[in-house]
Amino acid sequence: EDKVVQSPLSLVVHEGDTVTLNCSYEVTNFRSLLWYKQEKKAPTFLFMLTSSGIEKKSGRLSSILDKKELFSILNITATQTGDSAVYLCAVVAQGGSEKLVFGKGTKLTVNP
């Protein structure tokens, strides 16, 4: 059974701190890994990673995938209160319907 494990489950930091969120996975026929940010409603897309070792960057957020060790990290530098959200990691397996399998998420709270 495909599985995605995120850690930590929750994290409280102060503005300006740098955080690293972890995502490990076990999936048959891995295709890609996605990171989402969920505030009050539906998740918003952050990154999609398919290749090992290639960092994806968007502003203060960056992410990288290690397909050998089966994990990914999401980094947020110089955190702001607006970064407070649940960050979800999901994997897509090849074949069939390419459904997303989600982890439980990391709840990040950034205090002023």
Next chain:
Amino acid sequence: GAVVSQHPSWVICKSGTSVKIECRSLDFQATTMFWYRQFPKQSLMLMATSNEGSKATYEQGVEKDKFLINHASLTLSTLTVTSAHPEDSSFYICSASPRAHYGYTFGSGTRLTVV
């Protein structure tokens, strides 16, 4: 691009009634859409995969007769919660992707409360 619209945003219904939720891809065609359910402080759980022109594929433990899915066109999938009960109260979200190797976009979600 890649916008998914979901309607309604919230609905309250009485036990025993049915509720229909719509998911539309606004600027792309989606042969496949996904329906998720999310309970408070839990992650998204895939309920079913909606396939245009054919039957939906349900995940283990999801009652297909209770959660009816129809994907009649390339831009619209509907989820009908039949004979709703309070335990069906949840946040339902759909998603779709305009093409392979592209991020999946989510609708804004529907908060269902059954009283």
